[in-house]
Structures are given as structure tokens and as C-alpha cells.
Amino acid sequence: KQEVTQIPAALSVPEGENLVLNCSFTDSAIYNLQWFRQDPGKGLTSLLLIQSSQREQTSGRLNASLDKSSGRSTLYIAASQPGDSATYLCAVTRGSTLGRLYFGRGTQLTVWP
Amino acid sequence: DAGVIQSPRHEVTEMGQEVTLRCKPISGHNSLFWYRQTMMRGLELLIYFNNNVPIDDSGMPEDRFSAKMPNASFSTLKIQPSEPRDSAVYFCASTNTGDTQYFGPGTRLTVL
Numbered sequence: 001k002q003e004v005t006q007i008p009a010a011l012s013v014p015e016g017e018n019l020v021l022n023c024s025f026t027d028s029a030i031y032n033l034q035w036f037r038q039d040p041g042k043g044l045t046s047l048l049l050i051q052s053s054q055r056e057q058t059s060g061r062l063n064a065s066l067d068k069s070s071g072r073s074t075l076y077i078a079a080s081q082p083g084d085s086a087t088y089l090c091a092v093t094r095g096s097t098l099g100r101l102y103f104g105r106g107t108q109l110t111v112w113p
Numbered sequence: 114d115a116g117v118i119q120s121p122r123h124e125v126t127e128m129g130q131e132v133t134l135r136c137k138p139i140s141g142h143n144s145l146f147w148y149r150q151t152m153m154r155g156l157e158l159l160i161y162f163n164n165n166v167p168i169d170d171s172g173m174p175e176d177r178f179s180a181k182m183p184n185a186s187f188s189t190l191k192i193q194p195s196e197p198r199d200s201a202v203y204f205c206a207s208t209n210t211g212d213t214q215y216f217g218p219g220t221r222l223t224v225l
Contacts (some may be wrong), residue, residue, distance in 0.1 A: 004136070034214070036216075043204060045216070049212075100169060101214060104155075106155070
């Protein structure tokens with residue numbers, strides 16, 4: 001069974017800091033990995049998707065890396081802003097069950113001015 | 114595109130009543146997923162469909178839960194009878210297999 005773990009569970013930082021959120025998964029036979037953002041009372045918004053053959057993806061101030069062999073991914077947020085405050089979730093799909101996402105519990109990020 | 118549409122956004126009902134949640138996926142997507150989110154258990158997959166066919170319903174908690182997808186543009190999740198422990202936010206998501214999943218805004222269900 002695929003298990004996804006995210007560390008830390010919560011993070012509080014001042015504006016301007018560069019951040020690293022961590023995600024690990026137990027089964028390296030993944031098809032892809034996604035990072036999502038969830039604002040309070042809202043649905044999930046996909047931030048980045050990394051295919052299993054890729055090492056990283058970038059979007060603006062966000063960079064996600066994938067080390068499939070070690071079962072790890074990191075989400076790097078540069079120059080954090082108060083608007084980045086949200087819960088960030090990592091999820092993987094397995095090759096044998098295309099489309100089904102296995103989620104971590106998320107990292108709750110607070111960026112204060 | 115309007116994105117994934119869910120209704121109702123909020124539902125408050127009494128224990129024992131039937132609850133029906135609705136979802137309209139993004140046009141052209143071939144897979145649809147129902148998730149449940151609680152503080153205790155996080156996000157859990159309940160069931161997913163591919164080309165309107167249920168593929169994996171192992172996450173459905175018990176027989177009180179049922180889901181249907183009569184066509185490519187509509188799905189329902191029904192709970193009968195509802196219980197207080199069913200209180201949660203229920204999300205619907207759609208995708209083309211292997212691509213990014215797009216989530217709806219969710220239905221917040223409260224069972225009294």
C-alpha cells in the first residue's frame with residue numbers, strides 16, 4: 001500500500017523567507033507526483049505535476065523536485081509572501097492504478113508580514 | 114470551462130435521512146473521483162470512475178454509501194441512511210488519465 005508522509009505538519013515563517021516542504025512515499029513505482037494548495041474552506045488547486053521520468057518542475061516562485069529512487073519530493077517556495085499561506089498537499093499516482101491519488105496529510109503554512 | 118461543479122455547497126441534515134451529492138466533471142475528462150476530507154483522516158478516496166465505469170470502490174466506507182455515473186457529465190454520491198460520523202467535506206475531481214486532477218469546491222456535509 002502506498003503511504004505518503006509530509007514534514008513538517010505546520011510551518012510559520014516571516015515574509016521573504018525561502019521554504020522547503022518535504023514529501024516522502026513508500027512505493028517508488030509511481031506514475032507521477034502532484035503538489036496541491038488548499039485554502040481554508042476551499043477545494044484543492046494543482047500547483048505542479050512531475051512525471052516519474054522528470055526530476056523537477058518550476059512555476060514562478062515554486063520549484064518541485066522528485067527523487068523517485070529514494071521516494072522523496074520537495075517543494076521549494078522562494079521569497080514567501082503572506083498570500084502563500086495555505087495547506088500544501090503532496091499526492092502520488094501509481095502505475096498500476098492510473099489516476100488514483102494517494103495523499104499526504106499536508107503542511108499548513110503561515111507566512112506573516 | 115467552469116471547472117468541476119458540485120452541489121449543494123453545504124448540506125445540513127438529520128441522522129437517518131438520505132443525502133445526495135452531485136458532481137459535474139470538466140467536459141472531456143474521462144475519469145471522476147469522489148474524496149472525503151476530515152480532520153481525523155485527511156483526504157480519502159471513496160470511489161473512482163473511468164469512462165463512466167466504477168473502477169475502484171474499496172474506499173466506500175460501507176453499504177450506506179453508493180455512487181453512480183449515468184453519463185460522462187454527471188455523477189452522484191448517495192448516503193442512506195446518514196449518520197453523524199459521515200460529517201465531512203466531500204470533493205469531486207476529474208481528469209484525463211495520468212494528467213492533473215481538477216477538484217471541485219466541495220460539499221460540506223453536517224449530519225446532526
